[in-house]
Amino acid sequence: MKFNTIKFGLLILVGTLSGIGCSDFLDTTQRGVTSQDNFYITDNDVLQGMYGIYDNLQSDNVSTFQFKNVLSDDAIAGGGGRGDNTWGEQLDEFTFGSSNNMVRTQFTRYYQIVYKANLLISKVPNPDTDVKKIAIAEAKAIRAYAYFELTTLWGPVPLVTVPLNPSEYAQPNATLAALWAQIETDLKDAIAVLPVKSQFSAARKGEVTKGTAQAWLGKAYLYQKKYDEAAAQFDAVISSGEYSLLADFAQVTRESSEFGSESLFEISFSKDLSSVTECTWITAYCGPRSPWFKGGTSGISETAWGWCEPDKSLWDAFTAAGDVVRRKGTLMSEDELIAMGGSFRVNGNLPYGCYGLVRLKHGAWIAETPGEAYHTIGGVNYRITRYADVLLMAAEAYNRKSAPDDVKALGYINQVRKRAQLPNLTSTGNQLFADIKTERRLELAYEFVRYQDLIRWGDAPTVLANQGKSIPKGDGTFFSFPDAGFKTKNVLLPFPETEISVNPNITQNSGW
DSSP states (O other): OOOOOOHHOOOOOOOOOOOOOOHHHHHSSOOOOOGGGSSOOOOHHHHHHHHHHHHHHHHSHHHHHHHHHHTTTTEEEEEESEEEEETHEEEEHTTOOOOOHHHHHHHHHHHHHHHHHHHHHHHHHOSSSSHHHHHHHHHHHHEEEEEEEEHHSSSOOOOSSOOGGGOOOOOOOOOHHHHHHHHHHHHHHHHHHHGGGGGSSSGTTTSSOOHHHHHHHHHHHHHHHHHHHHHHHHHHHTTTOEEEEEEEEGTSSSEEEEEEEETEEOOOOOOOGGGGGGOOOHHHHSSSSTOOBBTTTOOOOOOBBBBBEEEEHHHHHHHHOOHHHHHHHEEEOHHHHTTOOOOBBBBBBTTOOOOSEOOOOOOOOOSSSSSSGGGGGGGEEEEEEHHHHHHHHHHHHHHHHOOOOOHHHHHHHHHHHTTTTOOOOOOHHHHHHHHHHHHHHHHHHTSSOOOHHHHHTTTTTHHHHTTTTTESSSSSSSOOOTTOOGGGGSSOOOHHHHHHOOTTOOOOOOOO
């Protein structure tokens, strides 16, 4: 069945009805269900609607984890063999098209978020309590987040800010100017209302705060090269006193640091077996491949599928930078695994798509699952915006702004380097900009920012030119794919064919 993603995000086909008087059936009032017109009345209604938006942030978590990571040079699709992870392989090698399921899933997911945010914002036009005002502000901030992702990945997507009537479902491409203007407006509105992090109760620690919205507005400005405006927003976050770097880099994506001093926003998950729909599956799908992997005393699960394996170029980047602390918090080598009594080979061979490296950041930690028997269940949150990211974006903004201030830029980047036990940088100008790029890769690997960084800097055609051309088989030889690698059209992703087929008013991106 074809459906319009922008209409309402998700269609679940639960069965086929035939030979039934459909008109009479559909005209029957469904019991136990509250219509939209009778909802969003009380504070509790509005909070439920708001948490529904957060639910969509959690959805499709395996695709979410792989999506931008395998598009970047930090990860290989991996798996049990060629074709085990088809959609990921296509993304990793830039051989995907508009039918790629992961592209469709993520596009749909962002519009699910937009749809639910539009509902809440439209159904409560005149909020009369603080609860409703804050909920609307959160909805606007998250809608801005979704449109930021859509705009930076797909470009001129349709812009929808209200629930649509059936005659309005086929929306045309919006201009980039209109999209960025909406993102900025939503975030400014949110900033004016949202409390700071310390003003939220522990029960609401997973929600968007003023600092979140300020950081996202700064990021929106940064991507538009509005560096002066970006610097001001990042400074507002930094001077708020609400955030600080964790002492131990190895803990930045671990369960122990969730909602900690460094967190501006994370997508929340639970490992509670009574609420498995709130969990993640990356422990099972994206940990080291079984049966090749044996964890020894490493604490890493031995039951995973090996999707999203580390790329050797990331290891080489840590080595070139002399960055031992962050490397050890991000990757483990085969030799280090062997020293812990583990191994990563069967009959002398590594798994397909594997260089013998183990990802530790967002890793498949046994201690962070309900037990090895339930290895498919994980509850560790995806970090979306950390304070270290804000400091590095602030450094970039100050280095690039109309009147560059490299002294301030160095102050910010060197805070991040100090935790990594690296010497202070003293570079300036374009060399400092190059150093900031390196710093972002090493600090934020596997945190969903690398691919968009490469696109916005204009570095993707060079850095990703040969990605996927040579994939390790595991036996010391390689598959060769001469047609792989980043191409001109990959500056934007294709609109999914499921959307193109039902929307005559949308124009496909160039080259697709």
